[in-house]
Amino acid sequence: MKTTILITGGAGFIGSHVVRLFVTKYPGCRIVNLDKLTYAGNLANLRDIEKNSNYEFVKGDICDAGLVQQLFEKHDFGGVIHLAAESHVDRSISNPMEFVNTNVIGTVTLLNAAKQHWKASLAAVLKGRLFYHISTDEVYGTLGKAGKFKETTAYDPHSPYSASKASSDHFVRAYYDTFGLPVVISNCSNNYGSYHFPEKLIPLAINNIKNNKPVPVYGKGENIRDWLFVEDHAKAIDVIFHKGKIGDTYNIGGNNEWKNIDLINLLCRIMDQKLGRVKGESAKLITFVKDRAGHDLRYAIDSSKLQRKLKWKPSLKFEQGLERTVDWYLSNEEWLTNVTSGEYKKYYELQYVAR
Ligand code: NAD
Ligand code: TYD
Secondary structure (H helix, E strand, O other), rough: OOOOEEEOOOOOOEEEEEEEEHHHHHOOOOEEEOOOOOOOOOHHHHHOOOOOOOEEEEEEEOOOOOHHHHHHHHOOEEEEEEEOOOOHHHHHHHHHHHEEEEEEEEHHHHHHHHHHHHHHOOOHHHHOOOEEEEEHHHOOOOOOOOOEOOOOOOOOOHHHHHHHHHHHHHHHHHHHHOOOOHHHEEEOOOOOOOOOOOOOHHOOOOHHHHHHOOOOOOOEOOEEEEEEEEEHHHHHHHHHHHHHOOEEEEOOOOOOOHHHHHHHHHHHHHHHHHHHOOOOOHHHEEEEEOOOOOOOEEEOOHHHHHHHHHOOOOOOOOOHHHHHHHHHHHHHHHHHHHHHOOOHHHHHHHHHOOO
């Protein structure tokens, strides 16, 4: 067991689930969560575990080389699970530089600190150190009607987001090939579940349906995504962190493809039922809007390597996971209101002052 683990971006959607899993499952392990608390990061996502004695939060930027180096010296991390990123494709279209800074420069800043502190020698491997980089299936580009992304699929990113993630993946591999830094990478499909910032399709649609606002569907709604319940992703990260082969890549996916319009219609049916509305009422909110520029048509992941070698598989059926997700949002209205209004951000800004 690696004793102190640095998790970056632990206040975000997926990061908060990973932090929660590690803090509760490994009480003998210390978790340091480094997060800048951007609009997407929120300490309310971690309220249930924030007082655990094996958990520590540090507010800071992964691009701050001095801070990152200092943290490595202070904690002598056994492992890094790197999730911090700018993650929303639409924001990457309006502000690509933010994505270059955090996703590329931030990742290289962390790699440098690990390399320097771990001396990047074979000894680092023997001592069980690991730099685990969390990436996305979007680096592979887009699929036609058939086929799935394999670990060997050539990179072909189309959005500034996926281009920045592809670049960070290349840097991670370059540090393995050039300096022998012990790394592992996973590329996952679209996640859904609790604590998802309501700018992404599923939480945005739930929030809008609840408030009787239009649900924007890009283009004709024909684009396809492969959805995975976020807690299943966190479990996959746990397995890969502990059993993954150094230098390897693992694809993670739900084997669960949905056309956007079909997904939204399913969500509308669930919302009608949960809100006691007449059948078909929520679907009236569906509004087709201008398509996203460079919109990838289809993502689908072949996760057979992970399933075969590390014995992971998704635990939930989509209909079950989606219903559970809707229930969570409807019973956590305060969270939804406060993240949308920025109220939590103001509150936590007062508690944590950046270095
Ligand atoms: P998110 O946007 O919800 O959270 C990102 C977190 O990173 C936030 O807490 C934010 O405050 C923090 N952060 C951003 N810039 C930072 C910086 N410069 N320094 C320190 N912290 C910073 O993202 P997410 O959806 O949880 O995604 C987490 C990771 O998983 C990302 O690397 C993303 O590329 C990857 N991923 C996401 C999905 C998905 O469906 N959401 C799928 C596959 C892979
Ligand atoms: P999103 O949740 O932004 O994830 P990603 O772009 O990383 O896959 O979008 C999921 C799909 O839903 C994608 O095809 C774009 C589409 N979409 C809409 O149709 N309307 C929306 O308001 C949003 C945010 C996304």
